[in-house]
Amino acid sequence: MAGMTSRAESRKRRQARVRRKVVGTPERPRLCVFRSAKHIYAQIIEDTKGAALVSASTRCKDVTEALGYTGNVEAAKAVGAEIARRALAKDIKEVVFDRNGFIYHGRVKALADAAREAGLVF
Incomplete structure (x- = not known):
């Protein structure tokens, strides 16, 4: 049917709209x-080089040892705290947040809040 788009296409459109405004610089x-x-x-990316500086996910063993299930808000909070810890270890204090086309709600919001609490500034 004309005019129908899939979830993935809608997310890609939102992602492109966000990425027009959000660009990672060395600062x-x-x-x-x-x-x-x-x-x-979660990744911290410098767009001028096209390189990921720091990354963390629920697939990392040191992040999810005590969690059990990895698709919930508690796991997202653990990833947010870990990405902030790794970034601060590499002397990265300020970042711009790219929600990558996802709604700022639930796990995405929990990750961002945990990263803020751990010391990152957005």
Whole structure:
């Protein structure tokens, strides 16, 4: 049917709209979040080099040792705290947040709040 788009196409459109405004610089790299059904991933990316500086996810063993299930808000909070800890260890204090087309709600919001509490500034 004409005019119908899939969820993935809608997210890609939102992602492009966000990325027009959000760019990672050497002073303020971009904190990009990807959410799947089972896991959540976070990367701090410098767009001028096209390189990921720091990453953390629920697939990392040191993040999810005590969690059990990895697709919930508690796991997202653990990833947010871990990405902030790793970023501060590399002397990255300020970032811009890229929600990557996902709604700022639930696990994405929990990750962002945990990263803020752990010391990152967005």
